[in-house]
Amino acid sequence: MILVAKMALAFTGTIAAAGMYTFHDGIAQVQVDDNHGTHIHIWAPAAIVPIAMHVVPKRELHKFPHEAQQAIPMLRVLAKELENYPNSEFVEVRDSDTHVRVRTVGSKIVVDVVDPENKVHVACPMAMLQDMVDSLKDLQEDDDSGPTGPTV
């Protein structure tokens, strides 16, 4: 009986630890609804994204546009510094049929776009953004230091 209890305790502890690790960065949320009946709602633990980036083939990551690669240093600073501005509204644009908002809500950066055809809501934990940008930066540094040639 005690053995079963200990096993249950170990199992519960493992699940709890795994759950805490998985969700320690929060949840990334993407919702897209359009007038054509598309409803995409994704909730994913933010910790998964940097892990997923490690398993994505490097050649796919190299398809990143040059402009996006140039923006990595800026994104790194932005991801780090935005943590200092929780609950702030940075951009709001509204016209007769479109409404765009970029803001921080707690530790998440939230982008909302509403137009007559689409409704998009993206909430991304800043820790996830930092991890992602760091991974891309590492990749860029590997490229700079490594031998030149086609990537496999």
Next chain:
Amino acid sequence: MNDRIRRIPAVALIAGALALMPISGSAQNSAKSSDSSTRDRWLHVRVDNPESKDEMVRVNIPLELAEKILPTIDKDKLHNGKVRVDHFDCNGVDFHALMNAVRDTKDGEFVTVQSKEQDVRVAKQNNYFLVHVLDKEDHKHSAVEVKIPMKVVDALFSAGKDEVDLVAGLHALALQGDTELVSVKDHDQTVRVWLDSKNVSD
């Protein structure tokens, strides 16, 4: 008894942690408050259409964030927080020499133009560089007012002959009090650019 003795270090540890918690909390708070004093300067841009309440643009940028991000952008003529301006002279007028002369001179009006079409006034007043343009041709008059602290102007042109140092300008701006920098009013839209300590527009 043994159990009690064994528990003492754990209890002491928890009690110690609880006792220290408010102190470390207040220490964090004081650090935060000193941080926030340099961090709470926000540049706001607001564009409204007076004829339609549905159209508006609000941009709120913390100056410290802008100061840190600008040097990371390396695009076209913007490098290391500075904009390179080729041939920084206006029809033979040395712009830097002109700005130096404006800085060194006393308060006063430098340019006053009054015509049927528009009034223009360029002046220095209480360490601010002022530009005022009133367009009278338009049925509903349009007006542009620019009010830039001289320290910001100095900082902007401190880098070199053909460069505008945006980071230095923002840094100088962050040290200013709440102020309205730009105001544009016409029948299509109103634009305001101002500086304060709020993280939202009015």
